[in-house]
Amino acid sequence: MSVARAERLVNLVLCLLSTRQYLSADRIRGIVPGYADAPSDDAFFRTFERDKTELRELGIPLEVGRNSAFDTVDGYRIARRDYELGDIDLEPDEAAAVALAVRLWDSPELTGAAHGALLKLRAAGVDVDQAAPAVVESKVRTSEPAFGPLLAAVQAGQAVSFDYRRPSPAELRSRTLEPWGVVSWRGRWYVVGHDRDRGAPRCFRLSRVVGEVRKIGKPGQVRRPENIDLLRFVATTGGEPRQSSTVRLWVAAGRGAGLRRRATVVERRDVDGEAGDVLELEVNFPDTAAGWIAGYGADVLVLEPDVLAKSVRERLIAVAEGTS
Incomplete structure (x- = not known):
């Protein structure tokens, strides 16, 4: 199903769920976003018929009727008593999954059109059920423009x-x-x-x-x-799948006790005239490791991999510039 069609169906459900009156197809066309783009009456009615079929296949109880004996065409609505679910008991992990899924409802991109449809209903003199939007409205905000x-x-x-x-x-x-x-x-x-x-x-x-x-x-x-x-x-704190990798570090002699407890000494080596050891260490998240390795300052030098060495170097430079 295309995104445009899915949004149109959601808007249609909200429209029919938010009124106690039967709405004719013509009124629905002028209220629900997505129908006004139909190039002709025939195109609209074909689209509307497909949408009604889709709703019925999804199990949504679409009622057909007339508000009074003076109405000449049928109208449509969704009775909340038939639409709403009964009490549901969810396990904690199931409830968390549902809560995460409904967070999208509060984004302006997904609710703007629906609220616009409700405004058109009120402007057209349709009796709108004020409690209806609460059926799907979430309280989680998504304010980031991106x-x-x-x-x-x-x-x-x-x-x-x-x-x-x-x-x-x-x-x-x-x-x-x-x-x-x-x-x-x-x-x-x-x-x-x-x-x-x-x-x-x-x-x-x-x-x-x-x-x-x-x-x-x-x-x-x-x-x-x-x-x-x-x-x-x-x-994962590193922002990528957990994946163990080996890093090689030079640690000054008598320094980096915390690193030495977790690592293996593979050779002795002098760097710039200072004695030290080359250590091999298994880390799960190289990006995160850069933070605590940088905490050892000049006592530790990352030999491999280059990405980790660069990340540690950037952190040390940032600290030096902040204290200068």
């Missing part, structure tokens, strides 16, 4: 580029991403995908996206891998 464009890019399967503000060191960098999904973790929104600049999966916090999100290439070119759990991906 949310809408990134979600649209995910749905379209299209790559994007954007400027991203890194916290340490503080700088603005351009990123090119093949987005797989937008997820919420601990009150923050992230986009997950393949970072073309790094050639690896990465996640980016939406609140750090600066300026416009720019589309790249044609829609349909980006596909999400089947074996990736986006929420688990974001939950």
Whole structure:
């Protein structure tokens, strides 16, 4: 189902659920976003018939009737008594999954059209049930401007580029991403995908996206891998799947006791005339390891991999510039 059709069906359900009156097809055409674009009456009625069939196949109780004996055509509505579910008992993990799914409802991109339909209902003199929007309304906010464009890019399967503000060191960098999904973790929104600049999966916090999100290439070119759990991906402190790797460090003699307890000494080596040891250490998240390795200052030098060495060096430079 296309995104436009799905949004039109949701708007239709909200419209018919929010009124106690029967609405004719013509009134629905003027109220529900998505129908006004029909090029002709025949095109509208064909679309409306398909949508009614779709709703019935989904199990939504669509009522047909007339408000009075003076009405000449049938109208439609959804009775809340038949639509609403009874009490449901969910396990904690099931409740968490449902809560995460409904967070999208409070985004301006997904609710603006629905609220517009309700305003048109009231303006047309239709008796609107004030409690109806509460059936689907969520209380979670998505205020980041990048949310809408990134979600649209995910749905379209299209790559994007954007400027991203890194916290340490503080700088603005351009990123090119093949987005797989937008997820919420601990009150923050992230986009997950393949970072073309790094050639690896990465996640980016939406609140750090600066300026416009720019589309790249044609829609349909980006596909999400089947074996990736986006929420688990974001939950890992390194922002990428848990994957053990070996790093090689030089540690000054008599220093870095905490590192030495976790590592294996493979050789003795002098660096710039200072004695020390080369250690091999297994880490699960190299990006996170950069933070605590940098805490040892000049006593530790990262030999491999280059990405970790660069990350530690950037942190040390940021500290030096902040104290100068």
